[in-house]
Amino acid sequence: MARLQSNMHDLLTEEVLKALFSKNIYTVLKFIQAEIKQIGSITTLQYKDIVTIRKHLLNKHSAVVTNALDHWNELVSKTALIPTGIKSLDRILQGGLTTGNIYEICGLPSSGKTQLCLTLMKNVSLLNLNVFWIDTKGDFTGRKMKSMLDANGTPEDVMSKMLVKQLHTQHELVSALYQIKEDVYTRKLRLRLLIIDSLPPLFYQSQDFERNYGVMNDFVNVLHFLARELQIAIVVTNVITTWYEGDFNIDSAITEKLGLGKYWYNVANTRFVIKKDRLTILKSNRLLKGVSCPIRICDEGIV
Numbered sequence: 001m002a003r004l005q006s007n008m009h010d011l012l013t014e015e016v017l018k019a020l021f022s023k024n025i026y027t028v029l030k031f032i033q034a035e036i037k038q039i040g041s042i043t044t045l046q047y048k049d050i051v052t053i054r055k056h057l058l059n060k061h062s063a064v065v066t067n068a069l070d071h072w073n074e075l076v077s078k079t080a081l082i083p084t085g086i087k088s089l090d091r092i093l094q095g096g097l098t099t100g101n102i103y104e105i106c107g108l109p110s111s112g113k114t115q116l117c118l119t120l121m122k123n124v125s126l127l128n129l130n131v132f133w134i135d136t137k138g139d140f141t142g143r144k145m146k147s148m149l150d151a152n153g154t155p156e157d158v159m160s161k162m163l164v165k166q167l168h169t170q171h172e173l174v175s176a177l178y179q180i181k182e183d184v185y186t187r188k189l190r191l192r193l194l195i196i197d198s199l200p201p202l203f204y205q206s207q208d209f210e211r212n213y214g215v216m217n218d219f220v221n222v223l224h225f226l227a228r229e230l231q232i233a234i235v236v237t238n239v240i241t242t243w244y245e246g247d248f249n250i251d252s253a254i255t256e257k258l259g260l261g262k263y264w265y266n267v268a269n270t271r272f273v274i275k276k277d278r279l280t281i282l283k284s285n286r287l288l289k290g291v292s293c294p295i296r297i298c299d300e301g302i303v
């Protein structure tokens with residue numbers, strides 16, 4: 001549900017919003033669900049003002065009924081296809097990444113997730129599109145990108161299309177996404193591809209699961225907004241961990257587990273796994289599950 005903002009209604013001033021936020025009323029849904037009396041006691045709004053705002057928000061944010069044809073036409077007019085520049089990957093993606101979707105690349109540590117993201121960044125910026133990289137591991141370096149560009153003789157000017165932000169906490173991540181949302185909204189930034197490498201280092205930090213869940217919820221909401229409403233293709237990386245069942249011995253069964261838990265499990269539209277030099281579609285709402293392509297890491301990235 002949308003976050004309350006001052007541009008939603010004239011009566012929702014910054015002062016009113018501050019008062020609402022201080023009582024954890026951040027979203028349109030929370031505002032509509034709260035008792036009018038409660039809103040009145042938190043803010044300086046009069047009864048009739050609160051009713052007016054509620055009516056306005058309900059009209060604006062309630063689901064409207066559309067027919068499938070309108071839905072399809074809107075989708076076609078809004079969606080962009082972004083070739084990844086990796087031929088075999090474009091083939092299994094049926095042309096490339098499509099805006100409006102969240103893609104997840106998972107794999108064991110050192111399986112090549114970052115290399116794949118770096119290659120996507122390099123190839124997509126060569127299409128003259130901005131790419132935003134959120135780096136949580138300190139893995140993005142200008143030196144690495146420059147050497148990848150040098151390896152196939154590409155001039156370095158393309159690096160001006162690559163925007164990088166390093167951050168270290170969940171809260172920094174959520175704020176960075178809100179900032180991107182604002183910048184894209186106000187057309188300060190034109191963006192088609194956002195890469196987050198990697199999520200687990202941020203979401204494993206907190207032992208407070210309730211709080212973790214709250215931030216994850218906020219994160220997923222803004223991620224969906226960026227993908228669907230602002231038509232950005234989002235690529236995130238996630239790690240697979242392994243351990244041995246029971247006491248370790250050579251015959252012990254190895255268990256593999258995808259990071260980030262059950263809540264995250266259904267968020268990405270398409271999930272890939274990198275294993276044994278192959279990239280395989282594990283889950284997708286529109287591509288064929290189980291389809292894979294070979295990949296090889298070399299100086300110019302993934303080919």
Ligand SMILES: Nc1ncnc2c1ncn2[C@@H]1O[C@H](COP(=O)(O)OP(=O)(O)OP(=O)(O)O)[C@@H](O)[C@H]1O
Nearest residue numbers: 107108109110111112113114115116239297298299
């Ligand atoms: N120029 C290169 N040629 C061949 N292999 C390379 C090259 N550069 C890096 N690699 C390999 O890429 C792998 C590291 O990949 P990457 O950093 O993408 O892993 P990752 O899946 O992101 O790991 P993590 O989850 O630990 O961050 C290593 O196995 C490394 O040997």
